[in-house]
Amino acid sequence: MNPVAKWGLISVGVLLVAAYAGLSVMAGGPKDALFMLRYALPHMHRGTLKVGDDAPDAVLVDLDGASRFHIRERTGARPLVLVFGSFT
């Protein structure tokens, strides 16, 4: 194999191992890094919304499981703080 190609491959390999090690430290372990790649990164986006943009609307379900309401029904009179999250 061409020495340049050989060292290029070795460098890429070292970088990948280093990147995975860094991700493992951030995630809490090698297994967590794998789960992060599989389950977290596909769902995590910076989004295109910017300060000053019109706030998007969406229909939400009430805790009774039946009633529906729009996010934008809650805007207008006063500022609205949106807190997105889950239980786990």
Next chain:
Amino acid sequence: MQLYDDYKDHVDFLTIYIREAHPQDEWQMKSNLKDKDDVCYTQPKNLEQRVAIASDFTKRFKFGVPFGIDQMSNAANDAYAAWPERLYVIDETGHISYKGGNGPFKYDPKEVRAWLAQRYGEVKHPEAAATPAEKKS
């Protein structure tokens, strides 16, 4: 939620429950297992399951902040790029006035508090017992 208690007289709040971040059948966190509150759920596969987990959360922590649940299409989550947790402030004209970063690392209620304090002054009521979500943040 302390922020809610402090500023609910000035602004409205809406908590939006979105897809689970660390369910048992995906990337479960060890801290959820160790947690005395035992926060272990699988990722909801239908709206009934999503509503059940949201109800469990609000009942368990006597969560008094107005609450809405994202539909299974994840429309609200997608519109706001919210997962796993995120904060926004929408002003009276319906425009985004504050956009927080993605949690957990860039989820920062202190930034919202600063936004509110700039408008309404600093408000700090005596702290009530914090929920795990608040302790985390």
